[in-house]
Amino acid sequence: MENGEIPENANEHCPGPQSDSAGKSDACEGCPNQQICATAPKGPDPDVVAIAERMATVKHKILVLSGKGGVGKSTFSAQLAFALAAMDFQVGLLDIDICGPSIPKMLGLEGQEIHQSNLGWSPVYVESNLGVMSIGFMLPEPDDAVIWRGPRKNALIKQFLRDVYWGELDFLVVDAPPGTSDEHISIVQCLDAGSIDGAIIVTTPQQVSLIDVRKEVSFCKKVGVQVLGIVENMSGLCQPVMDFKFLRMTEAGEQIDVTEWAREHLKERAPEFLSIIACTEVFDSSRGGAEKMCREMGVPFLGKVPLDPQLCKAAEEGRSCFVDQKCGVSAPALKKVIDKMMENQGLSRMLVDNNA
Amino acid sequence: MENGEIPENANEHCPGPQSDSAGKSDACEGCPNQQICATAPKGPDPDVVAIAERMATVKHKILVLSGKGGVGKSTFSAQLAFALAAMDFQVGLLDIDICGPSIPKMLGLEGQEIHQSNLGWSPVYVESNLGVMSIGFMLPEPDDAVIWRGPRKNALIKQFLRDVYWGELDFLVVDAPPGTSDEHISIVQCLDAGSIDGAIIVTTPQQVSLIDVRKEVSFCKKVGVQVLGIVENMSGLCQPVMDFKFLRMTEAGEQIDVTEWAREHLKERAPEFLSIIACTEVFDSSRGGAEKMCREMGVPFLGKVPLDPQLCKAAEEGRSCFVDQKCGVSAPALKKVIDKMMENQGLSRMLVDNNA
Numbered sequence: 284m285e286n287g288e289i290p291e292n293a294n295e296h297c298p299g300p301q302s303d304s305a306g307k308s309d310a311c312e313g314c315p316n317q318q319i320c321a322t323a324p325k326g327p328d329p330d331v332v333a334i335a336e337r338m339a340t341v342k343h344k345i346l347v348l349s350g351k352g353g354v355g356k357s358t359f360s361a362q363l364a365f366a367l368a369a370m371d372f373q374v375g376l377l378d379i380d381i382c383g384p385s386i387p388k389m390l391g392l393e394g395q396e397i398h399q400s401n402l403g404w405s406p407v408y409v410e411s412n413l414g415v416m417s418i419g420f421m422l423p424e425p426d427d428a429v430i431w432r433g434p435r436k437n438a439l440i441k442q443f444l445r446d447v448y449w450g451e452l453d454f455l456v457v458d459a460p461p462g463t464s465d466e467h468i469s470i471v472q473c474l475d476a477g478s479i480d481g482a483i484i485v486t487t488p489q490q491v492s493l494i495d496v497r498k499e500v501s502f503c504k505k506v507g508v509q510v511l512g513i514v515e516n517m518s519g520l521c522q523p524v525m526d527f528k529f530l531r532m533t534e535a536g537e538q539i540d541v542t543e544w545a546r547e548h549l550k551e552r553a554p555e556f557l558s559i560i561a562c563t564e565v566f567d568s569s570r571g572g573a574e575k576m577c578r579e580m581g582v583p584f585l586g587k588v589p590l591d592p593q594l595c596k597a598a599e600e601g602r603s604c605f606v607d608q609k610c611g612v613s614a615p616a617l618k619k620v621i622d623k624m625m626e627n628q629g630l631s632r633m634l635v636d637n638n639a
Numbered sequence: 640m641e642n643g644e645i646p647e648n649a650n651e652h653c654p655g656p657q658s659d660s661a662g663k664s665d666a667c668e669g670c671p672n673q674q675i676c677a678t679a680p681k682g683p684d685p686d687v688v689a690i691a692e693r694m695a696t697v698k699h700k701i702l703v704l705s706g707k708g709g710v711g712k713s714t715f716s717a718q719l720a721f722a723l724a725a726m727d728f729q730v731g732l733l734d735i736d737i738c739g740p741s742i743p744k745m746l747g748l749e750g751q752e753i754h755q756s757n758l759g760w761s762p763v764y765v766e767s768n769l770g771v772m773s774i775g776f777m778l779p780e781p782d783d784a785v786i787w788r789g790p791r792k793n794a795l796i797k798q799f800l801r802d803v804y805w806g807e808l809d810f811l812v813v814d815a816p817p818g819t820s821d822e823h824i825s826i827v828q829c830l831d832a833g834s835i836d837g838a839i840i841v842t843t844p845q846q847v848s849l850i851d852v853r854k855e856v857s858f859c860k861k862v863g864v865q866v867l868g869i870v871e872n873m874s875g876l877c878q879p880v881m882d883f884k885f886l887r888m889t890e891a892g893e894q895i896d897v898t899e900w901a902r903e904h905l906k907e908r909a910p911e912f913l914s915i916i917a918c919t920e921v922f923d924s925s926r927g928g929a930e931k932m933c934r935e936m937g938v939p940f941l942g943k944v945p946l947d948p949q950l951c952k953a954a955e956e957g958r959s960c961f962v963d964q965k966c967g968v969s970a971p972a973l974k975k976v977i978d979k980m981m982e983n984q985g986l987s988r989m990l991v992d993n994n995a
Contacts, residue, residue, distance in 0.1 A: 291791075318674075351739055352708010352817045357847070382818035383707055383854070385847040426853035428819045430861065433789030435647075436820070460818070461708045462738035463784045464792070490955050491713070491741040497782035498739070505786065520876060520921065521886065527917040530877065538916070545915060552908045559901060560894070561883040561917065565876065567952045596923045599846050 290316050334444045334473050337403075341375070341452045343630070344474060346482040346508065350495020352383075352461040355516040355588075356485040358598040359617075360458035361389040363483075365603035366621050368413040370634055372453035375406060377443060378417035379470055380460040381436045382429050387419035391601025396420055403448035416447050433465035440469045453633065461495075463502040471506045481509035483585070483624065487517045488568035493576050500580050511628060512585035514620050515573035520590040521562040521612045524549070560612070565590055583627055586620040588613055646672050690800045690829050693759075697731070697808040699986070700830060702838040702864065706851020708739075708817040711872040711944075712841040714954040715973075716814035717745040719839075721959035722977050724769040726990055728809035731762060733799060734773035735826055736816040737792045738785050743775035747957025752776055759804035772803050789821035796825045809989065817851075819858040827862045837865035839941070839980065843873045844924035849932050856936050867984060868939035870976050871929035873946040877918040877968045880905070882948075916968070921946055939983055942976040944969055 289297050296310035305311070306321025314320075338344070347363070349356040357380070364376040378386035387393050387407075395407045397420045406414030418429065418439060449455065460466055471479070482503050486496045496513060503510050529545035530538045549556050577584035588594075591613035597604045604610035604617065625631045645653050652666035661667070662677025670676075694700070703719070705712040713736070720732040734742035743749050743763075751763045753776045762770030774785065774795060805811065816822055827835070838859050842852045852869060859866050885901035886894045905912050933940035944950075947969035953960045960966035960973065981987045 351741070353710050353843075353848075354708075382820050383851045385707070385850070388847055388850065425850060426857055428854040428857040428861065430819045430824060430858055432821050432824060462816070463786045464738050465788050465821075468786060468788060487709075489951060491744055492709075494741070494744065494781060495739045498784040501782055502784040502786055505784065520919070522919055524885075524917075527919050529880075530916040530918055531914065532916065541915065545912070548909055548911065553904055555904065556901070558887065559897065560886040560888065561880075562886055563876070563878055563883050563948060565921075565946065565948050565951060567948070567955050590921065592919060592921050592923070595845060595921060599923050 292316070330441055330445055331473060331475070334441070335475065335478075337445055337447075337449075338455075338474065338478065341449065341455045343453060344455045344457065344479045345511065346457045346459060346470065346479060347485065348459050348467070348482050348499050348503075349461045349485045349492075350463075350497075350499045351486070351492045354461075354485050354487045354492055356461070357385045357389055357458055358594065359483070359485050359514060359516065359588075360456055361386060361598065361601075362594075362604055362617055363621060364390070364413060364415075364454075364456050366605060366618065367454050367456070368410060369603070369605055372412065372633070373451055374413045375449045375452045375455045376413070376415045377447075377455060377457045378415070378419065379440050379443065379457060379466050381418050381431060381439060381466065383460065384417045384419035386415060386417045386458055389598050389601055390415050392420075393425070393601070400448065403446045404443075406447060406449060414449060416443055436465050437469040440466060441473055444470075444473050463498060467502065468506075471508060476507040479508050480628065481511035483511050483514060485514045485516050486573050487566050488515055488564075488572035489566035490570060492566075493573060496573070496576065497580065500582055510582040511624055512583035513573050513577050514585050515587045517565060517590040518568070518572070518587035519562050519564050520592075521560050522592060524556050524559050524561045526592075527561065562589070583623075585623050586616060588616045588620060648672070686797050686801055687829060687831070690797070691831065691834075693801055693803075693805075694811075694830065694834065697805065697811045699809060700811045700813065700835045701867065702813045702815060702826065702835060703841065704815050704823070704838050704855050704859075705817045705841045705848075706819075706853075706855045707842070707848045710817075710841050710843045710848055712817070713741045713745055713814055714950065715839070715841050715870060715872065715944075716812055717742060717954065717957075718950075718960055718973055719977060720746070720769060720771075720810075720812050722961060722974065723810050723812070724766060725959070725961055728768065728989070729807055730769045731805045731808045731811045732769070732771045733803075733811060733813045734771070734775065735796050735799065735813060735822050737774050737787060737795060737822065739816065740773045740775035742771060742773045742814055745954050745957055746771050748776070749781070749957070756804065759802045760799075762803060762805060770805060772799055792821050793825040796822060797829055800826075800829050819854060823858065824862075827864060832863040835864050836984065837867035839867050839870060841870045841872050842929050843922050844871055844875075844920075844928035845922035846926060848922075849929060852929070852932065853936065856938055866938040867980055868941035869929050869933050870941050871943045873921060874924070874928070874943035875918050875920050876946040876948075877916050878948060880912050880915050880917045883917065918945070939979075941979050942972060944972045944976060 294314040298304045298308045300320050306317045311317045347360040368374045378384050392407050398405045406416045408414050484499050486492045528542045531541045574584045593610045594613040604614040650670040654660045654664045656676050662673045667673045703716040724730045734740050746765050748763050754761045762772045764770050840855050842848045884898045887897045930940045949966045950969040960970040
């Protein structure tokens with residue numbers, strides 16, 4: 284009966300567990316929850332009140348969601364946090380993927396620990412204006428499995444929101460696990476849907492991912508969270524021709540590495556290829572991809588980001604893709620997506636104020 | 640207190656809710672669960688008994704797990720089911736990803752519905768020896784979000800195991816969502832860990848995925864499910880050179896499509912390239928990938944499957960990759976993985992019997 288929901292096994296005319304007549308009304312006769320309802324404290328959940336107080340110093344809250352896993356949601360969250368911090372905002376990044384926290388690694392913070400102060404739990408800081416909180420910082424062994432059912436996950440999320448001392452934040456970016464289950468219901472209920480700026484949904488162009496994005500959009504509509512937009516990630520793989528390896532298949536079906544020969548051969552016969560980029564669709568987007576879906580569902584399309592092995596590498600190594608030229612194929616696309624979101628939300632003005 | 644677990648809020652010397660003295664022992668004095676424990680029926684969960692009866696006609700049960708999402712777990716499950724069915728086994732494929740069911744699409748069964756018979760729920764059949772069950776068949780609208788907390792998901796999984804009439808099965812393949820939470824605990828408890836042949840864990844070569852695989856292996860060890868082996872999926876992207884598109888970057892950073900020119904140019908200047916395959920690592924595997932991790936953790940390595948856009952397409956279209964030559968880069972690798980698993984488990988013998 285968290286947050287005053289009517290339990291599934293309640294009697295037909297249940298007055299609601301928050302009502303003054305809870306457990307005492309005629310309708311409660313014989314209900315399995317009667318005793319709990321009659322004796323439980325009424326009124327708003329004190330945790331939600333404490334969370335609202337804690338969040339009073341946070342200007343903007345952005346959820347990063349995905350329907351399917353492995354679409355690059357955490358990579359996006361991490362790079363969004365890096366980008367906002369590079370704009371001189373005060374940024375917090377909260378990882379609520381309890382069973383598979385990848386944020387510590389993607390921010391280069393593996394092995395770090397959380398410290399307690401009299402103000403609450405201290406986030407782990409990448410830089411003075413980029414703090415991070417994740418269950419990944421709380422595991423004694425990195426291989427340990429977190430085998431938790433929903434209620435324990437919900438309790439930890441509540442604790443993250445209530446007990447972490449973020450200080451003054453311009454942005455709190457919340458990286459959620461894929462799907463629409465406990466973590467998602469909890470974060471929206473705890474933060475209060477109305478106080479969340481909105482959600483960015485990350486997808487790949489493949490149909491199986493787009494189907495799940497539709498579910499995610501339905502979820503946002505149902506709980507009253509605005510969809511800030513959809514990002515199509517891994518939208519084709521692009522890489523300089525010379526970065527590829529080359530194989531030849533023998534008649535017996537064996538693969539022989541001919542990379543050296545191929546590169547030399549190209550240099551000699553077709554040197555124009557040294558500066559050419561080769562691209563391929565990894566996921567079939569012949570049915571229109573995310574852009575078409577956005578039109579159909581009436582939500583903003585924020586742009587496409589190609590699958591860039593260099594971006595994967597930056598994520599693995601916990602680096603920002605914006606500080607050097609290595610992610611030349613993906614970083615400009617990511618930046619465009621973030622700028623568009625900021626502009627749509629009228630947040631670009633903050634940037635001007637920041638630089639004033 | 641599902642399955643006799645000791646509740647988290649129990650008193651210190653809780654005798655266990657299944658014990659005869661539950662709710663009546665001295666230790667129960669003042670425990671919030673005292674009344675429920677004292678009156679609840681004791682003994683084995685009748686559902687678990689019913690499930691064991693239902694599963695008596697299933698020879699082998701294989702879980703397909705992954706730590707992270709989007710590593711191709713459902714694609715693997717689908718193709719494993721296709722492969723086993725092509726070997727003339729009776730195969731069932733159960734999708735317990737409640738919030739993001741992709742199995743119906745990957746088996747080409749979108750829009751199908753489940754039928755009731757007096758024997759139970761009927762799976763949806765791809766062929767007479769390949770039946771499929773998923774919540775995807777039960778949603779009135781494909782876009783509908785399943786916004787369920789754990790207990791409801793667990794109840795549906797129980798129902799799938801108890802109420803679906805599979806008939807005689809050689810293999811039941813269970814496709815789980817990523818992670819180690821409600822669905823995973825439920826399936827292992829309901830099926831009884833000891834009756835499960837084991838789990839195949841799918842990963843990509845990237846560190847963030849391998850970290851989560853370690854958690855998945857820990858989970859299997861903890862609950863007593865054998866790890867049949869690890870599959871490294873998306874292990875580099877391979878594709879004929881002529882299938883790529885080619886771009887040239889202008890000095891202003893604009894990309895110009897030069898595919899036609901490039902293909903012609905190659906044909907003319909370096910025709911040897913017409914039969915060459917270009918490969919690239921999508922995910923950084925410089926730290927040894929899944930094979931090294933398997934050695935470290937003492938679990939079998941089943942092999943690598945390259946990221947093949949044609950396999951993605953087959954999955955999107957719900958086709959087996961084994962029936963034609965389109966997935967020439969990935970299908971042989973997948974087949975090797977499956978054969979190795981069968982051989983390790985002594986299941987290849989069944990195949991001989993089948994063909995006898």
